Amino acid sequence: MPSNRIEIDPIYCKGCALCTIACPQKLIEMSDALNEQGYIPAVISSGNLARCTACALCARMCPDAAIRVFKSVETDGGQS
Ligand code: SF4
Numbered sequence: 001m002p003s004n005r006i007e008i009d010p011i012y013c014k015g016c017a018l019c020t021i022a023c024p025q026k027l028i029e030m031s032d033a034l035n036e037q038g039y040i041p042a043v044i045s046s047g048n049l050a051r052c053t054a055c056a057l058c059a060r061m062c063p064d065a066a067i068r069v070f071k072s073v074e075t076d077g078g079q080s
């Protein structure tokens with residue numbers, strides 16, 4: 001079954017953590033490892049990403065455009 005999802009590009013993330021605050025589902029957390037720029041990047045929580053509503057609040061909050069949101073779309077056949 002298709003579901004909404006997000007992608008966080010660790011190359012662009014500056015580790016500001018605004019997205020972790022913005023997500024009403026609390027699906028984003030901070031990594032425990034540094035990225036290539038020496039920042040601690042945001043990562044998708046190991047929690048249930050199926051709860052993502054594709055609201056895009058995380059992406060809109062991100063000052064570095066590091067987050068992309070993919071919204072599941074049902075087709076006539078019920079699949080996407
Ligand atoms: S799109 Fe919405 S629900 Fe999904 S991770 Fe971003 S803020 Fe959370």
Ligand code: SF4
Binds near residue numbers: 012013014017019020
């Ligand atoms: S808001 Fe953007 S830059 Fe800040 S931690 Fe989240 S993904 Fe990284």
